[in-house]
């Protein structure tokens with residue numbers, strides 16, 4: 001069994017050999033049976049995600065027959081001998097579960113550990129251990145991340161890398177002092193979900209063709225939008241891999257018909273770099289040393305790139321440089337936190353970009369969401385009395401939900417699927433966007449005419465097909 005934890009402070013790369021080499025013994029007790037899964041590589045957004053077997057799940061949850069939501073069973077992490085073992089066991093469990101984050105917090109009378117699974121926080125029972133040993137646990141995490149263990153008043157950030165038989169992960173640590181103790185979030189990067197090819201992201205044939213058409217262009221800007229946790233980065237990574245000429249991609253090169261991979265220069269500015277890809281030049285932005293997205297972009301333009309990925313557009317300066325780069329012979333891809341395609345145009349104009357620039361530079365706008373799929377092992381018809389308020393068209397349909405079983409940690413969900421709203425710019429739409437202030441409604445109308453389907457329509461199809469539950473539809477799409 002090979003396990004390793006390597007530490008590094010404040011965003012620096014892990015120093016080889018600098019961290020403690022740890023091994024797991026037999027003292028894990030209940031934890032030993034966890035996550036005995038074949039492998040951790042996933043396709044798409046968590047479909048087929050390996051789950052921990054059953055060692056981690058206990059507690060009683062009888063299915064209620066009265067139509068109320070199925071009760072969630074508890075996930076546990078118990079049997080720790082020390083803070084060191086607890087932290088190791090937590091990381092192993094989080095990686096085995098495919099969690100994106102682990103949250104630790106302490107209150108006056110309790111402490112709480114939660115994992116973000118499929119986008120939703122799930123509490124992990126730790127008995128009294130975490131409350132009693134909270135300081136030791138936080139000290140251990142700080143040591144791993146190369147942080148100042150004596151500092152309890154200021155926020156700190158660090159990172160370390162971790163590997164076990166379930167997989168490897170870079171872990172970003174954020175510590176924020178609360179009045180009741182330090183709150184710690186471990187963001188688990190590279191823990192799966194990014195190995196997807198474009199074909200595996202759940203795009204329909206027409207959507208995929210549209211997306212690839214935009215990727216083939218030698219210039220312009222592709223924006224992928226949605227709230228945090230909507231899978232934007234996964235979509236862009238899939239696009240990068242295809243441009244990089246990796247197997248499975250149909251593109252085999254582009255843009256401008258150039259050969260892929262070897263034939264083009266791809267640069268990315270990310271915060272953080274979530275997945276390292278051979279053949280792609282990735283820069284991690286660090287505002288603390290004056291390397292923001294805009295700074296990285298300016299430097300990129302002197303590096304003779306074909307393709308530029310900007311992790312996120314947060315301000316006018318970044319947006320302006322990225323748009324102009326898209327107009328001057330570069331294919332630029334980025335993300336924006338907006339709710340819809342129409343909302344994206346509005347945001348770009350509102351942050352101060354000239355309308356003509358938005359109209360001229362944009363090629364494709366994608367708005368996307370991730371929805372949790374019903375677990376196939378415990379799928380059941382949803383009783384009418386358990387239905388949340390839904391659009392009238394859906395009320396008559398037979399809808400489904402997950403009852404909760406050992407396969408899905410008693411959540412009723414297994415994996416996620418993405419839904420998309422896509423609009424390709426054309427001359428009429430460009431003209432409308434260039435005159436946005438004079439007639440914003442015209443832009444919305446043209447977008448509605450051009451999109452293949454709205455997010456709501458895509459969600460309703462999944463709902464009718466029994467892929468997602470009514471509660472999930474309401475959570476994400478209303």
Ligand SMILES: [Zn+2]
Nearest residue numbers: 375378405408
């Ligand atoms: Zn299930």
